[in-house]
Amino acid sequence: MKALLLFFLLGIDACTDSDQEEYEPFSSHSDEIVVKVGVNDLLEAKLTDISSNTGANVVGEAMVTPGGGPFGTEHTVTVEVSEENRYIVDRVSVEIYSPDRPERELEMVRDSEDRALFLLDLVSVGEEGESRTDIFTFKLWDLVGDDDEGPDVEDTASAD
Numbered sequence: 001m002k003a004l005l006l007f008f009l010l011g012i013d014a015c016t017d018s019d020q021e022e023y024e025p026f027s028s029h030s031d032e033i034v035v036k037v038g039v040n041d042l043l044e045a046k047l048t049d050i051s052s053n054t055g056a057n058v059v060g061e062a063m064v065t066p067g068g069g070p071f072g073t074e075h076t077v078t079v080e081v082s083e084e085n086r087y088i089v090d091r092v093s094v095e096i097y098s099p100d101r102p103e104r105e106l107e108m109v110r111d112s113e114d115r116a117l118f119l120l121d122l123v124s125v126g127e128e129g130e131s132r133t134d135i136f137t138f139k140l141w142d143l144v145g146d147d148d149e150g151p152d153v154e155d156t157a158s159a160d
Contacts, residue, residue, distance in 0.1 A: 010098060026089055027140035028055045036068030037098075037124045038131035043068035050079065050133065050138050059085050060116075062094075062138045069124065077120040079108060079138060091141040094120060098134045099153035105139075 028051040036043060046067035048058040060081040066073060081089045092108040108118035126132065 022144040023091055023141040024144055025053050025139065026085070026142040027051060027059060027138065028053055029137065030055075031062065032135050033062060033067070035064055035071075035124075035134045035136060036131075037134055038071055038126050039068050040070060042066040042070075042073065044119050048138070050115045050140060058082065059138060060089070060138075062136075064136055071124055071126045071130075073124045075122045075124060077108065077122060077136065078117040079111045079140070081116040081118070081140065083116060085140075087147070088142050089116075089140045090146065092118040092144040093139045093141070095137040095139065096122075096134055097137070099132050 014122065031048050031050045033046040033048050035046065043066050045063055045065035046059060047063045049051055049058045050062055052059050060079055063078045063080075065076050065078070069075075079092045079094075081092075092110075093105050094108060095103060095105045097103050106120060106122075108120045111117040111119060124134075
């Protein structure tokens, strides 16, 4: 009876593991933007290239606008994946490091009309008199086992 119970529990665990989506890094996960928080004026947008997992190629671009400002500023975080990689990249996240605060990683939202565009709106928060530098690190992810080719031009034309 114990052997049957153990087999049943192993079967449940196997189903749970196989149902989870697995992602692998597509970018280097070291590309970052520094954002000044708690300054008096709105700062110009900050841009960075996003490199492939080896760092040998540019696979996209990230932007935070404005690139800094007083508390309560709404920042738009944008990642534009290169056109040739738009069907490979399935997920984009941004990790935010703020001094004296827990690190957090947030999922960006893919635009419904442009699969290469990912967006996230954030509002900077802080305490009176505080001034800090936050670091935004960008991560591109590829879903393991999915179709990275996208629709063929011929398939799209024949659907009309």
